[in-house]
Amino acid sequence: MVGVLFFLAVVAVIPFGVGPDLNLLARIGPAILWIGALLASLLGLDRLFQADREDGSLDLLVLSGHRHILAFTIFVKCVAHWVASVLPLVVAAPVLGLLMNVGPVGIGAATLTLLVGTPAIAFIGAVGAALAVVLPRGGLLVSVLILPLTIPVLIFGVSASYGAVADPDPFLPPFLILSALTLFFAVIGPFAAAVALRQSLD
Amino acid sequence: MSETTATSLKIGDLANPTRFLAFAGRLVPWLGGIAAVLLVAGLAMGFMAPEDYQQGSTVRIMYIHVPFAWIAMMCYSVMAISALGTLVWRHPLADVALKAAAPIGAVFTFLSLATGSIWGKPMWGTWWVWDARLTSVFVMFLMYLGIIALTRALDDPSRSARAAAVLTLVGAINLPIIKFSVDWWNTLHQPASVFRLDGPTIHPSLLWPLLVMALGFTLLFFAFHLMAMRNEIWRRRVIAMRRISARAAETA
Numbered sequence: 001m002v003g004v005l006f007f008l009a010v011v012a013v014i015p016f017g018v019g020p021d022l023n024l025l026a027r028i029g030p031a032i033l034w035i036g037a038l039l040a041s042l043l044g045l046d047r048l049f050q051a052d053r054e055d056g057s058l059d060l061l062v063l064s065g066h067r068h069i070l071a072f073t074i075f076v077k078c079v080a081h082w083v084a085s086v087l088p089l090v091v092a093a094p095v096l097g098l099l100m101n102v103g104p105v106g107i108g109a110a111t112l113t114l115l116v117g118t119p120a121i122a123f124i125g126a127v128g129a130a131l132a133v134v135l136p137r138g139g140l141l142v143s144v145l146i147l148p149l150t151i152p153v154l155i156f157g158v159s160a161s162y163g164a165v166a167d168p169d170p171f172l173p174p175f176l177i178l179s180a181l182t183l184f185f186a187v188i189g190p191f192a193a194a195v196a197l198r199q200s201l202d
Numbered sequence: 203m204s205e206t207t208a209t210s211l212k213i214g215d216l217a218n219p220t221r222f223l224a225f226a227g228r229l230v231p232w233l234g235g236i237a238a239v240l241l242v243a244g245l246a247m248g249f250m251a252p253e254d255y256q257q258g259s260t261v262r263i264m265y266i267h268v269p270f271a272w273i274a275m276m277c278y279s280v281m282a283i284s285a286l287g288t289l290v291w292r293h294p295l296a297d298v299a300l301k302a303a304a305p306i307g308a309v310f311t312f313l314s315l316a317t318g319s320i321w322g323k324p325m326w327g328t329w330w331v332w333d334a335r336l337t338s339v340f341v342m343f344l345m346y347l348g349i350i351a352l353t354r355a356l357d358d359p360s361r362s363a364r365a366a367a368v369l370t371l372v373g374a375i376n377l378p379i380i381k382f383s384v385d386w387w388n389t390l391h392q393p394a395s396v397f398r399l400d401g402p403t404i405h406p407s408l409l410w411p412l413l414v415m416a417l418g419f420t421l422l423f424f425a426f427h428l429m430a431m432r433n434e435i436w437r438r439r440v441i442a443m444r445r446i447s448a449r450a451a452e453t454a
Binding site (some may be wrong): 127131134135141144145147148155159181188192196199200 | 289341344345347348351352355356361364365368369371372373375376379380382383384386
């Protein structure tokens, strides 16, 4: 819930910064929604493995089985993290879109791209969270490490949302690439996080 | 056959830090000396090369800008191979190589961005454009900084080395995606401002100084890299010796 509040706060701050011009807000609205959701979904990431580490269950997870089982466990943890703390952001996005004066098509496109694209951020974030488990105060460093890696997701998410609104730009190609990125990181992220966790404990 | 066994023995020998130090000590002066000769020659050739008929004298920035950018990318490849060496082969010097290369790569990336924007001001009329190539190099610079932060975040060098290796490899997978996505993003939004360098159609009179400079900077990079690796090994030895003496003082 704190994530949704943060998302609301980020989006609410924008009109104070750029001025209350409704046309301008409608134009940059989908991008603001994406940036707000990206920042808000980074919030809980450093806690992804930290709680497991504190109560010792992370050691059991790492030691329990084969490498692939650990990667699969991380995959499930990412999905759970996404459902618990990122899905509320996607649900809140249409309401915030109304605040930004985005049209109905734009709101639908932004919500759909967020629904498809934010899992990729969670999977990339798992790598950062796994690296941060070793660090004593890793919270801010995780965000710094992850943000450059999420740039492709942001680019294709925003360009697909704009593609639905502005006529000459296509919607489907960037949307399909966004889906491909999510699938790609669904494989790469858990495996890299598994390697990082295994290395951190020996 | 005997030659291959000899070379493989040599690489195995370099895993020993003392042998590596001796090897680096012999190699660094040569690398540095040849690099200095090549850089002086390249600069001279660059100043004698004809001016570009449109860009005038500012085209000479190319002779340092392009090698910086090439070496920035080469350094990331060196780091990615070192990361593989840490994770897969557990080569004892691979993490030293990774840690030593990161700041050098960051400096070369920064220099390529800085010289590029100095070149961009008279040519494009602006210091910075969110052009595809500039943006992807900028993202690479950010990733260098993240890796540097991660390698220095922990006291235990072997742990931070493996964390940095994982991050470097994930970044290496991601860099082509970033490059390609930024290209796409740029063609969508501002197709008119895609600036291109001269490309492969460059005239030989301009190409030769560029190649000499690039070779010189490459040798300079490896000289710096070996020196930084040597410093890192010495630093670890000093830390280890301090620990041993502290322990000896404790038991005594």
